[in-house]
Amino acid sequence: MDFRTLTLFAHLARTLHFGQTALAMHVTASTLSRVIQRLEDECECTLFVRNNRSVTLTHEGKKLLAFSEQTLQRWQQLQTELNTEKEVLRGEVKMYCSVTASQSHLPKLLSQFRQLHPHVDIRLTTGDPASSTERVLSRQCDIAIAIHTDSYPRELAFSPIDHIPLVLIAPKAFNLSVLADIDWQHHQVILPEQGPSRSVVQTWFQAQSILPQIYASVGGNEAIVSMVALGCGIGFVPKVVLDHSTLASKITQISVDEIPPFQLGLTCLKNRCRHPLINAMLQLALN
Template structure:
C-alpha cells in the first residue's frame, strides 16, 4: 500500500462520494474503484458499504482512517522538511515524453522544477508515447509522461496529471457534427500501430458494433493527424494533439463522449520513486 492509495482512501472516507473524490483527486471513477478494492484486499476487510445511492464507512474503514490520517500528515511534514534542502540537489534527470506532451504539459512541470532545483541537469527525450512505459522499465529514462492502462506493469508507479479526451479527426471536406453521422462502411480509418490509442479505439469499435475499413496503420498520433489532413481517412487522436498540431487548421474534428479518455501521468519505477531526483520531479505533478 502506498501513500497515494491512502490519500485517495482518506479523501473518499471524508467525502463519501466516488464522483467528488474522483474529480478532486484527478482520477477516473474506475481507477478510484480499483484503488479502493486494492486497499481492501491488502487490509483483508471491507472498508466501505456502497450501493447506487450512498457510501459509508465500515468499522474497519474507520479504523484505517484513524491510522492513515496521522501517517499522511507525518509524510507531508517530512516532504516539506526535505524540500527545504532542495537547492542542494544536483545530478542529471532523464525525462521522456511525446512531442505533444513536451508542449502541453512539460513546460509547467519543468518551470517549477527548474525554479526549485537549479543545480539539476535535465535531459529530455521525445518520441512515441507508446514507448514511454518500456523506456522506464528498461532504465533508459528516470521519469516519463505516460498513459495509464489496465495492464500497466506492477513494477511501475503512476502519478496522475490530467485526463485527455479523444476526438475523431476528419479531413476538412467532411463536416459531420456527430459521430453517428459517420458512414463507417465507406469511411477509411487511420489506426495507430500500437499503444493505448489502438487499444481504446479497438474497444470503442467493438462496443459500437462497427467493423472499420482500415486504410493504414501509422506510428504516433501526429502521423494520424498528417494522414487525416491529406484526406486519407479519419482517425481518433487525443484532443491535445490537435490543439498543438501545425495541421490543426487543415482538419475538422468531432467530440466523442462515449470513448474513454486517457489518464496522463508521471511514471517511474517503484524501486526508484524515493530517489531524491525522481521524487523531486514527482512532486511537481502533485496539485
C-alpha cells in the same frame, strides 16, 4: 571494471540490443563491443551469446547483472546522501515524453522544477507515447510522461497530472460534423500502430459492432493528424495533440461520448520513487 562499464553492461543486459544501447548511452557500437569484450576478459567468462539475429544473456551474465544493479544502486544512494548533505539537489534526470507532451505539459513542469532545483540537468528524449512505459522499464529513462491503462505494469508508479479526451477527427473536406454522419464502410480509418489509443478504439469498434476499413497503421498521434489533414481518412487522437497541431484548421473534431478520457501522468519504477531527483519531480505532479 568501473561504474561506466557496469552501466553500459546493465543497459545492454536489459535491451539485448547493441544498437539500442549504443544510441541510448551515446557511444558507438564498436566502443560498446570493446567494453563488453574487456569485461568478459576481466570476468574470464562469456556474458552474452551473440549471433546475426539475437543477443542473449548467459547464466554468468545474469549473475553479473544482479551484481551490477546492486552496485550501481548503492553508488547512486551514496551520491544522493552526499548531495543531501550539501542540501542541494545535483545530478541528471533522463526524461521521455511525446512531442506533443513536450509542448503541452512539460514546459510548466520543467519551469517549476528548474526554479526549485537549478543544479539538476534534464536530459529529454521525445518519441512515440506508446513507448513511454517500456523506456522506464528498460531504464532508458528515469521518468516519463505516460498514459495510464488497465494493464499498467505493476513495477511502475504513476502520478496523474491531467485528463485527456480522445476525439475522432476528419478532414474538413469530408463535411462530417457528428458521429451519425460517418459511413464506416466508406470512410477509411487511420489507427496508431500500438499503445492505449489503439486498444481503446478497437474496444469501442467492437462494442459498436463496427468493422472499420483500415487505411493505415502509423506510429505516433502526430502522424495520424497529418494523414487525416491530407484527406487519407479519419482517426482517433488525444485532443491535446490536435490542440497543439499546426494542421488543426484543416480538421473537424467529432466527440465520442462513449470513450472515457485518458489519465496522463508521470511514471517511474516503484523502487526508485524515493530517489531525491525523481521524487522531486513527482512532488511537482502531486502539487
